[in-house]
Amino acid sequence: MIAPPSIAVAATPSLAKPGCDDHCGNVSIPYPFGIGSNCYLDQRYDVTCNQSFNPPIPYLTSLSLQVLSVSLKNKTVTINNPVVKGCRNSTGNEVLATSKSLEGTPFVYSGGYNKFTVLGCGNAILGRDGIVMAGCSSICNPNGTRQVMGCYGINCCETTIPFVLKSYHVSTQGDCVSGFLVDENWIGGYNISDPRYSVENIDLVPVALRWTLQKVDIPSCTRYKTTFQLPGSTLITTWYCKCGWGKEGNPYLADGCQGVGISMGALFLIIGIFWLYKIVLRLKNKKRKEKFFRRNGGLLLQHQTSVDKGSAEKPHFSAKQLEKATDNFNENRILGRGGQGTVYKGMLTDGRIVAVKKSKIVDESQLEQFINEVVILSQLNHRNVVKLLGCCLETEVPLLVYEFISNGTLFKHIHDQSNELPLSWEMRLRIATEVAGALAYLHSSTSIPIYHRDIKSTNILLDDKYKAKVSDFGTSLSIAIDQTHLTTLVKGTFGYLDPEYFQSSQFTEKSDVYSFGVVLVELLTGEKPISMSRTSEQRSLATHFLLSEEENRLFEIFDPQVLKEGMKEELIAVANLARRCLNLNGKNRPAMKEVATELEGIGMSNKKSSTVQTNFQELGCIGGAESVVLSYGNSTSMELILYNSTTSSSDGQPLLRNCV
Known part of the structure; x- marks a missing residue:
């Protein structure tokens, strides 16, 4: 009787450097990290294994933080990170806290594997160097209301971040709010009744740090390059290796990738099994699709x-x-x-x-x-x-x-100072007219009215001729013709969110009008919708605009290019239109069709060089402002300073009038 051919399988290769421990307790420590001298790439990747615990606990020596896991596939090390949090102090002021800085290290806070999460009742903003990158608002859970497992805006909210970060700060507002960066899988089982998830009890959370290597840091292998963007325009370049087909192991080690060895006697058997496998896989993939x-x-x-x-x-x-x-x-x-x-x-x-x-x-x-x-x-x-x-x-x-729209977002062209071709006033006015026309089309020219629900300058793209294209309809909803609003869970972007919708959860076509009003002010001023560099009272661009208007200093906040190129009459007319779009009372805002018509008229007057003259001193002579506090339960969620609509008898009242 002939024995079947034997198959020799290579042992699973170690992920650590030869002669070095590849585990500390239950945590695998692959190279370029290492335990002990000569076991790591350099001291920044040194791991200390604390044997006083059972099982032992690894720490990243350079950051003095506990290591929870290391992923060669994702190029991440997950650490136990202190929570950046704060409760409102005795004077009721907001709390501003700063994360641990990763400057001078090869590590960055990963934007792809972490989320910005807020626990408690209130608001939190994540930013750096005056740039706001994420914001989140949660409302209090009414007594007796059952909480669904997960984080959906009641006592807990979460959002993505667009960049990798070397450091960040968190600004919170609320009775007791905790805002922090955390691994995207951490919050899945969140339940407000679980004391482990209370603001007071959470001091450490898992955070994924992406580790970066230079080309000279890694051995000869099939190398790949990728880049990450920091806030602003700074890029980080990193290199990585991976094992080729049929091999496994640690590609950062010399001979770290190994395959499976077989005897020649089994070759035909393997080929037959392989083709049978391909047939089964093809059928399986077909069913899967x-x-x-x-x-x-x-x-x-x-x-x-x-x-x-x-x-x-x-x-x-x-x-x-x-x-x-x-x-x-x-x-x-x-x-x-x-x-x-x-x-x-x-x-x-x-x-x-x-x-x-x-x-x-x-x-x-x-x-x-x-x-x-x-x-x-x-x-x-x-x-x-x-x-x-x-x-x-x-x-x-x-x-x-x-x-594909080739010229990127309107946000980039307004706020990126490195742009070779800054937006002229004529281009800004045309873009505003095109966006208004698109929204008017959605609201009144389609068979069923459509609400966009996330109008902002990052969702307005520019083509090669700088024509505007409204994008990202992921949260858009259609509405029956006989309906006036939709009651939904509040969704949107800080700085653009309609305060009336935020308070009532009722989204109307005028909520899109408010968001467009913020974009209009962005085009006029060149300022961002939320800025940490402005005072807390004027952090919102809408509030900043309305208060500047009330204090008769509106032209001081206009973009210098706008002031240089635009006629006074046009700027005043557009500012007047923006103020009407930002009216606190949605019923007093114009419809998008009216907005589009007015912008078209202003554009026509621009081409005809209108002879109408308006005195600069008239600017800003409007009624007062009112402070509006939007509250849920016992928690104050947002305070806004808004135009006092009671001073206007109609939507058509001019922005400026003679002051007597």
Whole structure:
């Protein structure tokens, strides 16, 4: 009897440097980290294993922080990080706290694997050097209300951050609020009744630090380069290695990647098994794609597009097409990250450049809503709205394919001082008119009115001719013609959020008008919607604008380029329109159709060099302002200084009048 051929399998290679411990307690410590001298790349990667605990606990020596895990795949070390938090002090002032600085180390706070989380009742803002990068607001849980597991805005909220950070500060407002950066998987089981999650009891949370290496730091291997952006325009370049196909181990060690050895006698058996495996895998993948297609609403989408004559059926791209177009969703292809997903730049086989949005996992309970949004996007046909080219529903998360807009966001062109071509006043006025026209189209020219719900300068893209394109309809909703509002969980972006919606949870078409008013003020002033460099009373740009107007110093905050190029009459007219859009009472705000018409008229007067003269001294002579406190339960969530609408008898009252 002939014995079956033997297969010799190589031992699993150690992840640590030869002769060094690869574990401290339950934590694996792979190179470039190491325990003991000559076991790490350099002293910044030195790990101390404290044997006085059972099991032993590792610490990153250079930062004096406990190591929870190290991932060679993600290039991250997860540490137990002190919480940056604060409760309102005796004088009721906000609390400002600063994180541990990672300057001078190869580590950064990862924007991809962490979230900014707020516990308690109130607001918190994460920023650095006067730049606001994330904000979150949670409301108090009413007595007797059952809390769903997770973090959904009641006693807890969370949001993504767009950059990697070397340090950050947290500003909190509320009775007792804790704001901190934390690993994105930490909050999954949050429950307000669990004392472990109370503001007082949380002192340490897991935070993922991305470690970076220079080209000279790593051995000869197949090296890959990637870059990360710090707040502003500074980039960090890092290199990394990975094992080739059929190998595993630690690619940062010489001979750290090893394969599986087999005897020649088993070659034909392995080939046969391999082809059988390929057949089974192909069938399995086919069923898997069909499962994802059904789960992501493919059948429902087919039905909707077949019965809805107003929607044009969009091409269905395959997962393989989009993986090839985006180089397997390479990090270097990322155009931006948002609350609804990540956007990648891609090139189709026909040469078209596209933007591929990889959505976050769709909640099956909201599947019909998601499909409805895709149908809505299929109906839109406006020159100033980004076009949806198609979708892919056979992957774990839905993929949407849009036309690529080459010139980036309006936010970048307003606020990035390094731009070679600053926006002229004529360009700003035209962009505002185009965006207003697109919103008017959504509100009143589609078969069913559509509310965008997240108008901001980062969601307005500019093409190669600097024409505006409204984008990101991830939170948009359609509304029945006979409805006046939608009651929803408050969603939006700090600085652009309608205070009336924040207080009532009722979103109306005038809520989009308020957000557009903030964009209009951005274009006039060149200032950011939220700025830590302004006083706490005027941190909001809307409040800053209205108070400056009231104090007769509005022209002092206008962008110098706007003052240089714009006629006084135009600037006053646009400022007047912005003030009306920012009215605290939504009923007193103009409709977007009216806003678009007025901006078109101002643009026409710009071309005709209107002879109407307006005295600079008239600017700012309006009524008073009122302080509005938006509260939930016993917790003050936000205080705003807003224009006192009672001083105006009608929407059409001029912004400026003679002061007697």
